[in-house]
Amino acid sequence: MTLYEKIAVLGPSAQYDTCGPKDFGQTTAIPGVYHAKVGGSHICRLFKVLQTNLCRHNCRYCAFRRDRDVRRATASPDEMARAFDSAWSRRLVEGLFLSSGIAGTPDQTMDRLIATAAILRNQYHYRGYLHLKVMPGASAAAISAAAELASRLSLNIESPTPESLADLSPDKDLKKGFFYTLSVIKQQLQKRRFAGKKIPSLTTQFVVGAGEETDRQIIIQTHQLYKSFGLKRVFYSAFRPVPQTPLANRPAESVTREHRLYQADFLLRFYRWQPWDIPLGQDGRLSALKDPKMIWAESHPQYFPVNLNHADYWQLLHVPGIGPRSAQKILSCRRQSCISSLTQLARQRFQIAKFSGFVSW
Ligand code: SF4
Incomplete structure (x- = not known):
């Protein structure tokens, strides 16, 4: 196989991993190159490959x-580094997302990823975005070496409970595999922090809808991951059936469920909501019809109307249509003058239609 043929196999293979910057699917003619959102809003061309x-x-x-x-x-570290460098030096890509199947032991797999990253950093002097996958069960030494080279590390948890993971991935163990490895990553990152070294961010991914897990279980586990392991992001990937697998006939999960989980995740991260604040149905699922914040507001009429001139930041955040940015903007408007009408806010490009029924002034 030529290197190009290998990349033609290994590039599209990485499409199943969403545990990184938000990508918009294969949007270029080059195998493995995706447009992806990194650093909040910057869209870059990411070489996403196994x-x-x-x-x-x-x-x-x-x-x-x-x-x-x-x-x-399989690409050797030299081959993979060469393939990336050839695209990067021609400005066809701006970042690398490098993952892998688990061939051999976790450390043998990690060694190949680390060797690729080391060649890129040390021989090709690549200083840009580099995302490395951590294998469950990787040693502290391998994780430390990966942290030295990467901008971001990720370890895919896939499923929220030991039972659901055992059902999907019979060889994997949530406690010994994922949580133990996460605690090793946490220790290694803490060591780097104490030593004043740069800290790569850490993310994970759930596959949603491949098993019988509920949104409640996912939300509780997500909250735990943010709280206990300091994850930067949890990603959710709606299950899509793959031919010739045991789940080939299972229906694909709706992207609405994935979207609602991202909304709930946003409430945990930026609104300081606890898992039990997020409204769920009897079946432990988020509503497919409305966003969770709107459902919360409609079921807590005693909390409204929120006075735009007197409410603090956290009270403003409970109003549907007011997010962290608009809450800050309202506070800064208030410092200049009293809010006397919604028209005043509409002139400043607030989306007043969504929150007009929940506020007073
Ligand atoms: S999801 Fe499971 S089978 Fe697929 S590459 Fe990862 S460890 Fe291997």
């Missing part, structure tokens, strides 16, 4: 599970 799509595991939903008959490829 070092190998060989895997010793047999996750029931995965295109690269051991038992699936699929074209396999």
